[in-house]
Amino acid sequence: xxxxxxxxxxxxxxxxxxxxxxxxxxxxxxxxxxxxxxxxxxxxxxxxxxxxxxxxxxxxxxxxxxxxxxxxxxxxxxxxxxxxxxxxxxxxxxxxxxxxxxxxxxxxxxxxxxxxxxxxxxxxxxxxxxxxxxxxxxxxxxxxxxxxxxxxxxxxxxxxxxxxxxxxxxxxxxxxxxxx
Amino acid sequence: xxxxxxxxxxxxxxxxxxxxxxxxxxxxxxxxxxxxxxxxxxxxxxxxxxxxxxxxxxxxxxxxxxxxxxxxxxxxxxxxxxxxxxxxxxxxxxxxxxxxxxxxxxxxxxxxxxxxxxxxxxxxxxxxxxxxxxxxxxxxxxxxxxxxxxxxxxxxxxxxxxxxxxxxxxxxxxxxxxxxxxxxxxxxxxx
Numbered sequence: 374x375x376x377x378x379x380x381x382x383x384x385x386x387x388x389x390x391x392x393x394x395x396x397x398x399x400x401x402x403x404x405x406x407x408x409x410x411x412x413x414x415x416x417x418x419x420x421x422x423x424x425x426x427x428x429x430x431x432x433x434x435x436x437x438x439x440x441x442x443x444x445x446x447x448x449x450x451x452x453x454x455x456x457x458x459x460x461x462x463x464x465x466x467x468x469x470x471x472x473x474x475x476x477x478x479x480x481x482x483x484x485x486x487x488x489x490x491x492x493x494x495x496x497x498x499x500x501x502x503x504x505x506x507x508x509x510x511x512x513x514x515x516x517x518x519x520x521x522x523x524x525x526x527x528x529x530x531x532x533x534x535x536x537x538x539x540x541x542x543x544x545x546x547x548x549x550x551x552x553x
Numbered sequence: 554x555x556x557x558x559x560x561x562x563x564x565x566x567x568x569x570x571x572x573x574x575x576x577x578x579x580x581x582x583x584x585x586x587x588x589x590x591x592x593x594x595x596x597x598x599x600x601x602x603x604x605x606x607x608x609x610x611x612x613x614x615x616x617x618x619x620x621x622x623x624x625x626x627x628x629x630x631x632x633x634x635x636x637x638x639x640x641x642x643x644x645x646x647x648x649x650x651x652x653x654x655x656x657x658x659x660x661x662x663x664x665x666x667x668x669x670x671x672x673x674x675x676x677x678x679x680x681x682x683x684x685x686x687x688x689x690x691x692x693x694x695x696x697x698x699x700x701x702x703x704x705x706x707x708x709x710x711x712x713x714x715x716x717x718x719x720x721x722x723x724x725x726x727x728x729x730x731x732x733x734x735x736x737x738x739x740x741x742x743x744x
Binding site: 385396412414425428432 | 579705
């Protein structure tokens, strides 16, 4: 371990080493245990001079920590975060996107209903789009209970727990109530 | 760059996946954290466990550390929380007399004490302090002043250069030579 490297460690410890030098030194410290030991002892000195040592003994737990970290994955990548200066712009962008979706969505709903769709022919088979069935509620009370049983039996694919036999699954997913 | 700048550099490296950089942070802060935790956890062996746990938690949380505060401030908070959580857990645990133990079988505490008592892991604080104090006393005036201004007063190299009316390069060299002289004795003690 050269005197020059130890002097760099001393400067790094004081935060007085340039980023470029520090980067190079840290790379060397990965492979040179003497450099790491010097780093450790220099800090021990500082802690002793500033009364930062524990009262009775100064155990070295770095090995224990290092061993425990052996089984840890390398630090996962940082989660994406917006710089604070972009946060307001991001908010405006989201609001604009929602407004756009609302606008175009509404326009689509206002299209004339049941326009005749042209038939498509693939090979010898002609595909004609089915007319969209629209049922509008006329405000009259509906006898839901009489139609519910048939509905839930015909739509078992939406059952949340297909393994469950009998009527049990329907109790949890279907209900109706009568408004006063 | 300053001390926090040096920490920030190490933290960045850890966040990029360099575990070795985290080892350097542990070496740097372990004594401070053990001292801090010992204020809450009286049992020295338990205090070491809590200190170790603090560093593990810090490592796992480091991807979310944004550098809004200094690294040590952040680590300090983790240590306090870990120590407090430990105390809460301890208060819920049954007392030692309630535990059944086979006679002659070493308990957890005994084995930890045995582990702690190895010469390389256990150093007497007073001995270290005395060795360093003696080494500093024997330093030439310019080196002693430089190391004291840096370590005790926490001045930057630039400020020390102003105080000692010398170039920054000379300050860096004096501080290094002072550390080398102290290290010569400290190394002998540790070995």
